Amino acid sequence: MASGTRELTVDLGERSYPIYIGTGLIAQLGEKFAERGFPVKSPILLVTDSAVEGLYASAVEESLRARGYTVARAVVPSGEASKSLEMLDTLVEQALKAGLDRKSTVIALGGGVVGDLAGFVAASYMRGVRFVQIPTTILAHDSSVGGKVAVNHRLAKNIIGAFHQPEFVLYDLDTLASLPMREVRAGLSEVIKHGLIWNAEFVAWCDDNAERLLGLDPDALGYALYEGCKVKSIVVSRDERENDLRAILNLGHTIGHALEAVAGYGELLHGEAIAIGMVGSARLAGRFGYAADIEETTERIFRKFGLPVRIPESCPTDEIMSAMLHDKKFSEGNMVFVVPTAIGSVEIRRDVPSAWVTDIVNGLREGK
Amino acid sequence: MASGTRELTVDLGERSYPIYIGTGLIAQLGEKFAERGFPVKSPILLVTDSAVEGLYASAVEESLRARGYTVARAVVPSGEASKSLEMLDTLVEQALKAGLDRKSTVIALGGGVVGDLAGFVAASYMRGVRFVQIPTTILAHDSSVGGKVAVNHRLAKNIIGAFHQPEFVLYDLDTLASLPMREVRAGLSEVIKHGLIWNAEFVAWCDDNAERLLGLDPDALGYALYEGCKVKSIVVSRDERENDLRAILNLGHTIGHALEAVAGYGELLHGEAIAIGMVGSARLAGRFGYAADIEETTERIFRKFGLPVRIPESCPTDEIMSAMLHDKKFSEGNMVFVVPTAIGSVEIRRDVPSAWVTDIVNGLREGK
Helix, strand or coil: CCCCCEEEEECCHHHCEEEEEECCCHHHHHHHHHHCCCCCCCCEEEEEECCCHHHHHHHHHHHHHCCCCCEEEEEECCCHHHCCHHHHHHHHHHHHHCCCCCCCEEEEEECHHHHHHHHHHHHHECCCCEEEEEECCCCHHHHCCCCEEEEEECCEEEEEEEECCCCEEEEEHHHHHHCCHHHHHHHHHHHHHHHHHHCHHHHHHHHHCHHHHHCCCHHHHHHHHHHHHHHHHHHHHHCCCCCCHHHHHHCCHHHHHHHHHHHCECCECHHHHHHHHHHHHHHHHHHCCCCCHHHHHHHHHHHHCCCCCCECCCCCHHHHHHHHHHCCCCHHHCCCEEEEEECCEEEEECCCCHHHHHHHHHHCECCC | CCCCCEEEEECCHHHCEEEEEECCCHHHHHHHHHHCCCCCCCCEEEEEECCCHHHHHHHHHHHHHCCCCCEEEEEECCCHHHCCHHHHHHHHHHHHHCCCCCCCEEEEEECHHHHHHHHHHHHHECCCCEEEEEECCCCHHHHCCCCEEEEEECCEEEEEEEECCCCEEEEEHHHHHHCCHHHHHHHHHHHHHHHHHHCHHHHHHHHHCHHHHHCCCHHHHHHHHHHHHHHHHHHHHHCCCCCCHHHHHHCCHHHHHHHHHHHCECCECHHHHHHHHHHHHHHHHHHCCCCCHHHHHHHHHHHHCCCCCCECCCCCHHHHHHHHHHCCCCHHHCCCEEEEEECCEEEEECCCCHHHHHHHHHHCECCC
């Protein structure tokens, strides 16, 4: 590994796996495959999207071929629409034609969409083959930990999927240089979320290092992704199948998902929607009588990172409320909120009066 | 449970589950759900096929409704073509419309096709919900143990799937009365296979009780299904993910799968094809110098059960050989055979000369 590479283990018993974070890592991919005993005879399927292919696919393939591996490339259109059963069908066909066997590996090279889709291919092809993630966005630091993979149905997002852990995650920071600034900010929103639910010191560090992070300073970014992945990994290790604790990862998501749905997917980036949602959750904390600095700190830090903290005019309150009631995260009809009890700590509440939620949504308008 | 009900536990650690085998069990389904704490608030999806629906779906629903459960019925066309991604899409839509949540259950009421399809819906809907199997064929005793679920791709059978264990299996012997005689015989072929790989005494018992079994005597059938499930369950417990031992379950399948493919799916029933395959494997045993009684016993018992022991004329040797080389069960290009070393015991061989196989296939012709 290059100097300065950070390594983190996601501890899931026999399904444990490492995340490598650093620069120049793609060039070392073939070495990693060889070290870990991936069989050279079994072909690899590299899944990427039309936006990422031209940037990094050749480098990935060269690194693997230099170690004797055979790689077939499958390119899907960039965007959420590729997370479909039709695309699963297409990728399985490509896997079959490339001769993938039970000892083969599917690699996801891209952001969350590619990770979720390729991960579900890996989970279901021959009832499960090896999976390796090479995230090329900041947001994907979140989806690369925990093994949640899925495709969408036209009636619901992420409704068809599996828990399928990767063999390892290779986070090459060089790939982040090609990210649009808006996606950098939105990705950092999830990084900060991991601080807000678990680690107050890390929130303070993000606050102090906003400029370095927004400037994609490799050392700052490497550290932030390491800490963000670490929080997620601790939570996931304790609750792999999302029975209880894992729900805390949904801070800001109850309002955030509703905003994404009402604004129309793609209008608000996920990280933007949950930034607004986290400000809403911080206001809920106030209603429950938790310290007032939660709201102030939460809102200030997201403003500092150039993230939205107010609901767009295009999203009427009644539509937001209705979307929240239909979110699949609500079990048995109750609205579930993750509420901060302090910076760096949260609790799950199923007793939030819907009048409070309406108030808070109404209050999160420009000028208020 | 009714008197005479047999219970067997498939031992898979925290994924262990019971198989109940007996008469009158469907009427007790609701009770089983209640006993095991399945939440009444979470709707159930009952998946069945057009052949089985009219016979047992109402009884299943009544038993559940009597205990306060909500059940939606999903009926797929009878036959292998229903094991498709399109049908998965349709069933997920029905699950969503019925309001299935994470604590819901998908029930498979039918044979292997319904079990595989509904099982994959249960494995992937919301990344996995509860699954209950109510097999209505003898053959399904095999697929109801071990958690292998899948759909087909137009280029390959069972290529998209998962390992997803049921909560329990309810084997109501009354449902077997509606089976066509040809399917009874073919189902018993897999039962006998379980004896041949693991339990010589059980093979002798089947030999002695052929008439009772073919006459669907409930006590004989209950015992045979219990013993068949037990062998499979021991093997699966020791090798859930099919790394090594589980391969012994493929006795007769190398030749059998090839015959199914060459004859055209549906021409030869699976149990018929593997009966012929097991006679072939017994002849291989002779080539390896194992006791001559293996071949004699194997062939005699399948004849006694009215199963085919010779390759149909419609299957040319070269096509069979070519189909064997393309079977996904061959890892890294070698033909893999399960070879009996005695009645009730087998070994995995990767060193079978293809000339032997050609000889044996040629020898398994009518009149030889």
